[in-house]
Amino acid sequence: xxxxxxxxxxxxxxxxxxxxxxxxxxxxxxxxxxxxxxxxxxxxxxxxxxxxxxxxxxxxxxxxxxxxxxxxxxxxxxxxxxxxxxxxxxxxxxxxxxxxxxxxxxxxxxxxxxxxxxxxxxxxxxxxxxxxxxxxxxxxxxxxxxxxxxx
Numbered sequence: 001x002x003x004x005x006x007x008x009x010x011x012x013x014x015x016x017x018x019x020x021x022x023x024x025x026x027x028x029x030x031x032x033x034x035x036x037x038x039x040x041x042x043x044x045x046x047x048x049x050x051x052x053x054x055x056x057x058x059x060x061x062x063x064x065x066x067x068x069x070x071x072x073x074x075x076x077x078x079x080x081x082x083x084x085x086x087x088x089x090x091x092x093x094x095x096x097x098x099x100x101x102x103x104x105x106x107x108x109x110x111x112x113x114x115x116x117x118x119x120x121x122x123x124x125x126x127x128x129x130x131x132x133x134x135x136x137x138x139x140x141x142x143x144x145x146x147x148x149x150x151x
């Protein structure tokens with residue numbers, strides 16, 4: 001009688017082993033971060049056509065000499081072969097993409113687009129700080145998808 005059920009026992013054991021290995025092959029998953037949701041409502045000011053046409057936005061100072069590069073931005077710049085002079089060039093001559101502007105509890109980000117001196121079409125996201133400096137948040141090449149290992 002045992003010989004009759006032996007193939008089914010092996011099949012169940014093999015399926016159990018397969019599921020165990022599949023579930024545990026990558027090790028333990030990292031703990032999920034504790035994310036707090038804010039019930040606070042954020043209002044975003046309406047951009048009038050006059051501001052869009054002149055490309056001037058309150059709170060965004062293009063004439064700052066103090067640029068702070070985030071770790072992520074430095075990594076993206078390295079991957080996309082963009083240097084600091086090109087960042088400053090886009091800051092000075094680029095156009096703010098009002099559709100990509102974002103606001104959260106940390107403040108507002110300004111995506112500035114344009115062509116660098118080596119003809120790369122890029123979007124650089126800037127975040128102003130209280131001390132009249134700008135943080136370069138990220139750098140995006142709009143024409144080419146570069147392989148990059150930035151976290």
